Amino acid sequence: MNMQTPRLSANDVFDILEAKTIKLSQAGYYAMYSSWLGGIVTDVGLMNLPIDDHMVHRGDGVFEALKLVNGGIYLLEEHLERLFLGAAKLNLNQNYNKDQLRQIILQTAQAGLDFFVQKNPGAQIQDFSAIVRLFLSRGPGSFGTNPYETIGNQFYCVITELKAVSPEKYKTGVSIGKSHLAVKSSWFPTIKSCNYLPNVLMKKEAVDRHLDFTVTFTDEGFMAESSTENIFLLDRSLQLVHPRCDYILKGTMMTRIFELAKYHNIVPVAEPADITESNLIGAQGVFMSGTTFDLLPVNNYEGMKIPSATVYEKLFKLLKEDQRAGSPKMTALK
Ligand SMILES: Cc1ncc(COP(=O)(O)O)c(C=O)c1O
Incomplete structure (x- = not known):
């Protein structure tokens, strides 16, 4: 032609x-x-x-x-x-x-x-x-x-x-799996650069596997993050803990959740740590956070059930209050 x-x-x-x-x-x-x-x-x-x-x-x-x-x-x-x-x-x-x-x-x-x-x-x-x-x-x-x-x-x-996440996901939780992609090397994960091909491929991996999210692990076996989301745990000792920030993008939402949890005495907050896959599997609660959806509970990892934690509702409620007009963390348009 x-x-x-x-x-x-x-x-x-x-x-x-x-x-x-x-x-x-x-x-x-x-x-x-x-x-x-x-x-x-x-x-x-x-x-x-x-x-x-x-x-x-x-x-x-x-x-x-x-x-x-x-x-x-x-x-x-x-x-x-x-x-x-x-x-x-x-x-x-x-x-x-x-x-x-x-x-x-x-x-x-x-x-x-x-x-x-x-x-x-x-x-x-x-x-x-x-x-x-x-x-x-x-x-x-x-x-x-x-x-x-x-x-x-x-x-x-x-x-x-702003495209809303299905309300069902907030109630029943999301399914996550282990990513086959490597964590970005050196200090690249800590920068939100426009070089996001690994993140794109993680999203594709999750969609292809009919999962909500996949999560990367470092070469040493430490849990890192998802395509454009952070992950953190309520660990066996019932402390809230997130991965060390050398190999993740430190989420604004995750940081705020930890501040609110501490300030309002919702749950003890641990220092950022190296978290292994067995820590994840044995957790008392697992959560995803990110700007668009705030906070979601995880209900299973690779088909293994993750317990639901009552702390989730409390943290979610605090976040919603934090996003009301007049809150110190809101910058009003007019
Ligand atoms: C790789 C990565 N991790 C985590 C997050 C979550 O960050 P925030 O809570 O600031 O949205 C994002 C946000 O897009 C991201 O790109």
């Missing part, structure tokens, strides 16, 4: 992008800030990146996903802190400080809310829940690996729909 690839004028491109916006208007993408454009767009067709940004072709960037509920962004400072720590380790950020990003994020979230209300007349701020996605990239300038060849790093922020 003879195929003719069209050569497009700028006007053709604008028409195509407009058509894409109309087609994708239900996609649940509410707003995007791009430093490349220097502003915010709400047309889905315009939510694009320059292809020579090293984040696109080399994964050279760091990212974050934050939750927006009850009129505010939860754990904004903690996510910004992790973004900046990762960027510092990669020597990535010359252009931004936290104050600038905080303002851009809140203004983009507000644009997302305005767009949502426009599409859902009568909707209130409390009806709006979203994921705030941050990307700090090496920037455009060439197609090689050389980080010095870019014109400087860029910041993108996208506000997207």
Whole structure:
């Protein structure tokens, strides 16, 4: 078959992008800030990146996903802190400080809310829940690996729909299994970099095995984490314990759960530890945490039953209270 690839004028491109916006208007993408454009767009067709940004072709960037509920962004400072720590380790950020990003994020979230209300007349701020996605990239300038060849790093922020996890999972728990993938080496697991191929393959592994999550183990046999989730235990001595943070991404949600557990005296909290597979199998409770779903109980590991722990309900309730408007960990949009 003879195929003719069209050569497009700028006007053709604008028409195509407009058509894409109309087609994708239900996609649940509410707003995007791009430093490349220097502003915010709400047309889905315009939510694009320059292809020579090293984040696109080399994964050279760091990212974050934050939750927006009850009129505010939860754990904004903690996510910004992790973004900046990762960027510092990669020597990535010359252009931004936290104050600038905080303002851009809140203004983009507000644009997302305005767009949502426009599409859902009568909707209130409390009806709006979203994921705030941050990307700090090496920037455009060439197609090689050389980080010095870019014109400087860029910041993108996208506000997207928050997809709820089935309520059933919170009641009955999730099934997990052992991952065949290796833990990322050296300090790479501690950075939320855009180089997430192992995480992608873990997700695929879980889907292919009809599991909710799989969990990696280090070469020494220590439990690490899931594709984009943390895992922690109520151990045999009924203490809450999570893996040491050298070989995991230290989750903002997990960290907050441990703070709340300690502060409210819900359960004794142990120092982070090397946790083996037999510790996992013998645990009195196993939990997954992450920004989008907060906290989920695990009901089995590789088909072996994990007991349900009453502490789960208490921790979950505290998290929900922590995400109410006015809580110190919520940054209000207005
Ligand atoms: C590898 C990895 N571990 C754990 C988490 C959980 O982190 P948080 O609680 O900050 O969402 C994430 C988040 O995406 C992740 O990518």
